[in-house]
Amino acid sequence: MPQSIVAMYILGILERSKFLTIPSNFSAFSPDIYTTVSRNIQIPPGNKFILVALMSLPEAHRRFQGELRGLIDKKVSVRLADGRMYKGRIVGIDINTLSIVLSDVETDQGTKHSKVIVHGSRISEIIIEEEAVFDPREFADFIVQRLQLPSHAIEISDQFGYVIVYHKYKITESGVEGEGPFAQRLYDLLQEYLRVKTKKG
Numbered sequence: 001m002p003q004s005i006v007a008m009y010i011l012g013i014l015e016r017s018k019f020l021t022i023p024s025n026f027s028a029f030s031p032d033i034y035t036t037v038s039r040n041i042q043i044p045p046g047n048k049f050i051l052v053a054l055m056s057l058p059e060a061h062r063r064f065q066g067e068l069r070g071l072i073d074k075k076v077s078v079r080l081a082d083g084r085m086y087k088g089r090i091v092g093i094d095i096n097t098l099s100i101v102l103s104d105v106e107t108d109q110g111t112k113h114s115k116v117i118v119h120g121s122r123i124s125e126i127i128i129e130e131e132a133v134f135d136p137r138e139f140a141d142f143i144v145q146r147l148q149l150p151s152h153a154i155e156i157s158d159q160f161g162y163v164i165v166y167h168k169y170k171i172t173e174s175g176v177e178g179e180g181p182f183a184q185r186l187y188d189l190l191q192e193y194l195r196v197k198t199k200k201g
Contacts, residue, residue: 134173
């Protein structure tokens with residue numbers, strides 16, 4: 001993954017976090033990341049300490065990758081390095097290269113394509129055109145109330161956008177993984193939840 005992207009993501013965390021002073025040779029940071037972070041928070045030359053969020057680099061990587069995975073099936077505008085723009089829905093993404101696959105694509109010139117594959121090195125920015133409808137914690141509360149489930153039966157991943165019930169059924173915005181009558185009941189509740197959320201939006 002490009003080091004500059006990780007560094008800028010860390011900078012975003014810095015804006016929202018409490019800070020801690022640690023040595024600048026902290027082993028979790030590569031030289032590229034340290035250079036980008038220190039330049040953007042304007043550390044005086046020769047200062048051997050930097051302000052970083054209370055989060056390790058592996059944690060930042062994990063959260064960043066979770067954000068990327070959350071882009072699947074989202075409508076986006078993709079601005080290329082040369083200024084051109086694509087609009088479409090992300091149906092595939094390579095976490096390592098940041099390359100993406102868009103479907104139902106329209107360019108800023110009005111040309112339409114069924115699918116376009118864009119290499120990560122050509123992408124300047126990705127703008128999400130729609131907010132996520134599925135909120136894992138909200139949906140978990142919804143099914144707990146409707147099915148009278150015990151709290152220990154539910155596992156939630158905010159980063160990856162899923163709810164697991166009884167260690168067996170995985171629910172995402174796309175559907176339910178699992179079989180049997182209970183899986184069908186979860187699917188019916190998911191559709192009801194999404195309908196209500198869509199109407200509110």
